[in-house]
Amino acid sequence: MTNSVSSFTTHEVANQTPPIGHYNAWLSDTALRNAVAREGGAWAEPQLLEFGAVAGGELMDLGYTANENPPKLRAFDRYGHRIDEVEFHPAWHRVMELGMRHGVHAFAWRHQDTPGAHVARAALSYLHAQAEAGSGCPLTMTHAAAPTLRHAPQLARDWLPKIHALEYDPRVLPMQSKRGCTVGMGMTEKQGGSDVRANTTRALLQADGSYALVGHKWFFSAPMCDAWLVLAYVDQSLSCFLTPKLRPDGSRNAIHIQRLKDKLGDRSNASSEVEFHGAYAQIVGEVGRGVANILEMVALTRLDCMIGSAALMRQGCVQALHHAQHRKVFGKLLSEQPLMQNVLADMALESEAAIALTMRVARAVDAGPRQPGEAALARIATAIGKYWVCKRCPPLVNEAQECLGGAGYVEESNLPRLYRQAPLNSIWEGSGNIQCLDVLRALGKEPEAREALFAELLAARGLDASLDAEVHWLGEALTDRTTLEVRSRMLVERTALALQASILLRAGNMEVASVFCRSRLGGEHGLAFGTLPADAPFGYLIERSFPGV
Template sequence: MQSPTHQVTNQVKPLTDNNLYNDDAILTAGVQRLQAGWHAAELARYGAELGREEIWALADAANRHAPELQCFDSLGNRIDAVEFHPAWHALLGMLRRENLHALPWSAPRPGSHVARAAGYFLHAQVEAGSLCPTTMTFASIPVLQKEPALFAALQAKLYACEHDGRDLPLGQKTSMLIGMGMTEKQGGSDVRSNTTLAIPLPGGGGRGADYLLTGHKWFFSAPMCDAHMVLARTELGLSCFFVPRWRPDGNKNTVFIQRLKDKLGNRSNASSEVEFEDAFGIMVGDEGRGIATIIEMANHTRLDCVIGSAGLMRQALVQALHHARHRSAFGAPLAEQALMQNVLTDLALESEAATLLMLQLASAFEAPNDPLQRAWKRIVTPAAKFWICKRALEFSGECMEIWGGNGYVETGPMARFYREAPVNSIWEGSGNVMCLDVLRAIGREPEGFTLLLEHLHSVTSGHASIGVMLSSLKNLLSTPPDQQERNARRLVQTLILTVQAALMAQHAPPTIADAFIDSRCDAAAGRVYGTLSSEINADVQKQIRKRVMP
């Protein structure tokens, strides 16, 4: 039906029924290069599924219908249940079916971390909230594997490739999800200020023993998970605990949900505040070594922050490019106008470098005993989390602006992308925390950092501008510690741009690599996108954009 006043023209139809994997030349090449080609057919199938209109409708519904807390049942019994829209469970079912919660642990083989990262990257382009419990479950598995008795009881349910959203004791469920509860009101990222206490039950304490926890958590992620990894204080200091939703005797654990967080984005996922009143928990890891235990999990969760932000950037760019190709203004399609071409090309370079970086980091997790790969994992991962997650904010805003007013309203995906962008920069350590962690990692592993610098120099020896960045990096690290801390963001920015430049030099066509390197080393280029030099000719710019979407 049409109004008699006008016809609708020059509006861009939604991009659907495309294959998110097959259309991504950078991702498909990286999967093959980094030993994950055995998973390509599954990724192509999943990429086609995620591109379907009905899957985008699930993502929209899951975010429009936020989780609701039900503290009591109709009879007045305390149940502390969180109700989700069916779309949420459908999305979790997809993630579970693809084994994105456990692939490298349940089916280890060369390239398994890369295969899992590629699938996670694809899902992140459509719906991000469902990734949160997936990530936490994934990150908990290598920690729980070190607790033989506990892991033996959990392994089948952790590895199961089906989603079981029922709120039941673990013995009655087919699969499980694990969340995290680290931060408290008074501390945030400073978990050393935590006050939650853990008292051992009769029979002794220590690793593997049962405890009762009393205290609170200010952010308790995904409260309907079947268990949470929690930090609490014992006589020897902060320790890590496995706190199930249901006690071994079949009663609900005394973890009381106070309220759900009213968040800016990530609205499909529930985050909560909780109180522990003698809540049952099992110590994981050595007593007093809770932070060290959690750091192992954080390495994986931070990688997922990088992958998720890179995926969001990729899809925001695809949507912007699709819009620019089909929307006309001032007598010509947007994509044919010189200034818009500059913006789109610059965004495409940024997205390609982010994709290469997340794949390389995932590959580094394949070889934990290799000194160079350990440096990538321990030093570059927090640096990448700082940089990619921050760039996602500006990036998604630029892509939304390309859509104009249509991007600012909730009838399309751009507003959701923009609201989603900040979470990865905040969760698992803010920007300052990441930069200080990079400095600590360099100080603890100087030999690994030296190997990393030597590697970067060897693969970029033909690029004088990268040599300048490497020299700048060394100069920043030669300053006194107080100056290093003050300049930590500059140092980490220089490091990650050098790393991205090296990856582009290795894996992108020379003209495209040169465009990235020259623009990121150009002091005249501002922080806004679309300031590429006119020396990058129109043919090269077109080639860069076509790599995003054929």
């Protein structure tokens, strides 16, 4: 007797959340659109609308492929010649092409005479990072290099037109022959980390006025770029240098990639360790002004850390909300169940507060050259926001995973990728303690920074009693200089929450602002998401965040 089983179906597939599919990441994000308009970037809506479709469509698809195929180091060619090249999957190149075509790296500089340009550019970066965060590294550094390069007028005249071009050109060619260029950074060394004064790389003056670099970098970001801003010592003076991939004669520069970093996340992107063996470099600015000059770049990359973390939070919310709107448990949609509504609404509230603060800092950066008060606010609020928004990202993304259950732990969803990416921005460009110390430094040495900060907080005076009480407490806590450093994390955290509250209150949507103040300042919240007060407007917050596609 034989049994023949030609087909066997165990069950019908049902109650599975459908793919989100392509959607417009700009049009579906009310909090983002409100924040961009509020901070002066509404004039860029046509560009944001166009890129929103790309970010929620083709770019989202490419993100999966780019992360499934990480870069590979090709240190030598087949004949044994040293080439120090990084090989990427075509999906990465397409991601970079789309990002640069839409100005993620250059929009603010191409429109620098229009107020709000940095706000609009921040929104472009926010949309991009939701789909593929790793490429944000070279795009961010290329964007942020401009202020530092302007300390060397001739270098700026030569390089900035290529850096601000809207074409991605991965070919290894002299800058003059490229359609567009990207820029990376090399600051940290093994023995120093954030303490760049402990660096040992030396810069030796050459007869033609250039320098030869000898040393190493422990984190050399984006080794596939066309040039890098690097810190090195000239005698006892730490200075900044532009170090191109190719020497002026077209030969390869003596920058030897030792290995690519095997990172937790950011896997689509290449980070490396390098050695300089007499690498050609040109000084940027004055000898001894290296830290001050490169910190102008760091100020912008720290803003992009906020943008990147806020973007991951947003995408985590999108994934969780979409799942809850389609998945039934115990006979009801998840989105209809009271406890899940609390979780989803709380996440949506956190995400909105994150993008509200981020865009306010972007406006301060934008207006700083024209308004001293905004420049002072940018200096202190960037560190505050970088600390807090980046700290809030990992727990929110983990909560989003939990909303999907086991499916959120499986690589076929993009939540494991978001979760691996989530810790990066709290580490990159200065970890949490560095940000807190920067806040203390600004408060202690720049009276105008303290004045700008409290002007921003007090702009919402009288709109909510819990905020008024918090601002009063902050004033007293910051005046007490004893044990200030050891208390600084608590102080920066509470300042960030007060800033978010002030921004949301002045935005005028009291359903959002009131529950934020009650939960974050008024004590009506626990330590986990999903602990909003029982009468919070759950349905409104959920619908506002992502109405579904």
